[in-house]
Amino acid sequence: MNRIRSGAVALCAALLLLLSGCGAASDGQAVRQQAALSGGALQDGQMPELQIAEQQENGEASTAGTEGQREEQMPDGTLSVTFLDVGQGNAVLVEQGGAYMLIDGGNRDYSSFVVSYLKEQGVEELAYVIASHYDADHLNGVVGALHAFSCGQVLAPDYVTDTRVYESFERVIKEQDIALAYPAVGDTYTLGDASFTVVCPKVYDPKEDNDNSVGIRLVYGDTSFLICGDAGKAEEQAMLDSGVTLESDVYLASHHGSEGSSSEAFMRAVSPSAVVISAGAGNSYGHPTRTVLDRVKACGAALYRTDLQGTITVTSDGTSLSWSVDATQDYRDGDEVAAGAADTTGTSGTAGAGVTDAAAGSTDTTGTSGTADTADSAAQASVAADTAGSAAQASGGETAAGGTADVTGEYVLNTNTKKFHRPSCSSVAQMSPENKAAFSGSREELIAAGYDPCKRCNP
Numbered sequence: 001m002n003r004i005r006s007g008a009v010a011l012c013a014a015l016l017l018l019l020s021g022c023g024a025a026s027d028g029q030a031v032r033q034q035a036a037l038s039g040g041a042l043q044d045g046q047m048p049e050l051q052i053a054e055q056q057e058n059g060e061a062s063t064a065g066t067e068g069q070r071e072e073q074m075p076d077g078t079l080s081v082t083f084l085d086v087g088q089g090n091a092v093l094v095e096q097g098g099a100y101m102l103i104d105g106g107n108r109d110y111s112s113f114v115v116s117y118l119k120e121q122g123v124e125e126l127a128y129v130i131a132s133h134y135d136a137d138h139l140n141g142v143v144g145a146l147h148a149f150s151c152g153q154v155l156a157p158d159y160v161t162d163t164r165v166y167e168s169f170e171r172v173i174k175e176q177d178i179a180l181a182y183p184a185v186g187d188t189y190t191l192g193d194a195s196f197t198v199v200c201p202k203v204y205d206p207k208e209d210n211d212n213s214v215g216i217r218l219v220y221g222d223t224s225f226l227i228c229g230d231a232g233k234a235e236e237q238a239m240l241d242s243g244v245t246l247e248s249d250v251y252l253a254s255h256h257g258s259e260g261s262s263s264e265a266f267m268r269a270v271s272p273s274a275v276v277i278s279a280g281a282g283n284s285y286g287h288p289t290r291t292v293l294d295r296v297k298a299c300g301a302a303l304y305r306t307d308l309q310g311t312i313t314v315t316s317d318g319t320s321l322s323w324s325v326d327a328t329q330d331y332r333d334g335d336e337v338a339a340g341a342a343d344t345t346g347t348s349g350t351a352g353a354g355v356t357d358a359a360a361g362s363t364d365t366t367g368t369s370g371t372a373d374t375a376d377s378a379a380q381a382s383v384a385a386d387t388a389g390s391a392a393q394a395s396g397g398e399t400a401a402g403g404t405a406d407v408t409g410e411y412v413l414n415t416n417t418k419k420f421h422r423p424s425c426s427s428v429a430q431m432s433p434e435n436k437a438a439f440s441g442s443r444e445e446l447i448a449a450g451y452d453p454c455k456r457c458n459p
Contacts, residue, residue, distance in 0.1 A: 075193040075318040079220040081250070082313040084117060085306040086110035088256065088280030088287070089137035092227060093118065096220065097192030101128040103216075103227055105141020108165075114141040115148045117311075125149060127191055131156040132213045132229025134166045146172045155189075157212040158182035158204040183214060185244060194220040199246065200231055202238040210255060211235040217248060221318020224248040226270055230255040236266040246270050249321060250314060251301070253277045257288025257334070267295050274302040274314070274327070281307040282338040290333040302327035307337065329428075342424050411459055413437040413451060420446045421454040 077097055084091040086106025091114050094101040100123050105114045126149050131142045134157070143165060146154070154173060160166070173180050183198040200215040201208075213229030226248035228235075232255065239246060251272035254261035256279040275296045279287040288305070296303050304312050305328055313324040332341060411420045412428045415435050420443070421428055428436070439446065443459060453459050 075221045077193065077317075079192075079194050079218075079223070079316045079318075080313055081218070081225055081316075082311060083252065083276050083278055083304070083306055084110075084114060085311045086114065086137075086141065086278070088283045088285070089141070090132070090229065090252070090256070090278050091141055092252065093121070093123075094191065094194075094218065095121070096194040099127045099192045100125070101130065101191050101196075102126055102142070102145055103130045104132050104138040104229070105143070105145050107137045108140040111141045111144035115144050118145065118149065123149060126151045128152060128189065129154045130214055130216065131169065132215070132227075133157050133209055134159075134161045134163065134169070135209060135230065136163065136165050138229065139165050139169055143168045143172055146176065146178065151176070151178050153179045153181060155181050155183050155198075155214055157201065157214050159206045159208070159212050161209070185242060194218060197244075199226070199244045200228055200235050200239050202235070202242060210260075213254075215239075215254075217245060220316050223250075223316040223318060223321060225250045225252070226272070227252045228254045230258075230261070232258075232260045233263045233266075236261065236263050240265060240269055248272055250274045250276065253288065253292060253296075255287075256283075256285070257292045258285070259289040259291045262292045262295060264295060264298075267299050271299065272301045274304060274321070274323075275299075276304045276312060277306070279305070279307045279334060283307070283334055284338075286334040286338075288334055293331045293333060297331065303331070304328065305330070307334070409440070409443065409459075411439045411441075411443070411446065413439050413446070418451050419454050420451045420459055422459045425454055425459075 075096075079094070079096045082093040082095075084093065084106065087110060089106035089110065090104040091106040091110070092103040094103065100118075100121075102114075102118070105111065126145065129142055129146060129151050131154065132138055145151075146169075156169075172178075182204070185198055185200065185202060188195055188197045196216040196218040198214060199217050201212050204212055210230035210232050211234055213231045213235070215226070215228030215231055215235075218225040218227065224247070226246060228239075231239075236254075246266070246269045248270055249272060251262075251267075251270050251274070253275055257277040277288045277292075288307075293303075304323070304325070306312060308328055308330055309325050311324075315322050410423060412423050412425070413420050413436070415437055417435075420439065443453065447453075
């Protein structure tokens with residue numbers, strides 16, 4: 001009887017120890033001690049039911065905590081990266097959680113555009129401004145933005161130059177007492193839930209300009225962006241040798257697609273799924289060059305170009321990317337664009353059943369080539385306008401009397417969006433086959449049938 005009473009007392013004592021908030025290890029020891037006092041020795045490997053229950057509960061809490069940490073690691077919201085069309089220059093606006101960063105600002109002719117665009121986006125303050133280097137086509141817009149918006153910190157390369165725009169840059173930083181840093185490789189900063197790490201230059205060389213470019217790798221969740229100003233092959237090799245992480249989903253081609261950047265080895269290391277080229281339409285430098293465009297193709301990346309597509313925004317939810325425009329299939333180099341050569345690269349292919357491959361031929365610049373029955377052409381447009389995915393007849397159809405009639409041009413219809421395009425338009429290659437139809441006739445007939453001209457190719 002006394003033994004039973006002492007066992008009960010021991011069990012109560014064990015319960016009190018557990019309720020007192022002791023750690024798991026001391027609780028287990030207490031249970032063992034009280035079990036010994038009660039005369040019930042524990043065998044090796046045996047565990048009291050109370051301790052088992054406690055460990056199971058702790059295990060569940062630990063798992064829940066791990067899952068909670070995993071959820072916290074994934075960002076809540078979106079990151080937007082906008083590559084502004086500033087002609088032959090660079091300007092990138094980054095936003096996350098209401099915090100903004102401007103990387104470069106284009107040349108003087110685009111400074112007011114950059115400021116206006118930022119105001120339209122609701123920017124009142126810039127957390128960071130990065131001046132990749134001091135070339136005018138990157139720095140002028142930075143000076144304009146620093147005059148228009150308050151700024152938390154400027155990151156810039158540690159060298160000097162004797163240009164007027166650099167003097168203006170120094171002056172506005174001093175007048176507005178803006179914090180200025182010359183970052184080193186490996187320095188990391190946060191922008192909302194995003195972060196970015198400096199990847200170049202390895203050293204600042206007073207004799208260099210382009211290879212002094214401050215480059216960053218921006219990370220948001222599982223997505224990443226690499227932006228390195230005008231860094232050339234020498235600096236790219238320094239990055240490769242340093243072992244910094246370069247692999248990124250989106251790569252802004254350095255130096256506007258110049259042959260002196262985006263080396264083959266560097267592109268392999270970055271392994272981008274998309275490449276953006278910021279260059280001016282018809283620029284005198286031939287940017288982007290054939291060499292770089294071929295490397296973009298070789299790595300299988302989607303291509304985006306401000307010279308052909310204007311301002312481009314990509315949005316990340318931390319897992320996937322969405323783009324404001326479709327990737328272009330126009331791989332003409334800068335010289336070809338300047339010469340006004342028609343693009344036939346990457347636009348041919350097999351269309352859907354019953355749809356002629358209109359993109360395989362060159363654009364009709366005379367407005368008179370091709371033969372088809374005018375009445376039949378109008379009927380084709382009407383059918384395509386009324387029925388999504390219906391196929392129009394190709395040019396060269398016979399009239400009811402077996403004759404032919406001249407028409408004004410050849411177009412490709414998107415029966416879903418109700419737009420018509422030139423066969424060479426980069427949008428044509430992005431169409432789903434079931435929505436694509438070829439049409440030979442006048443643009444007036446298409447407009448009358450309810451179609452609108454594409455704003456990209458202006459047919």
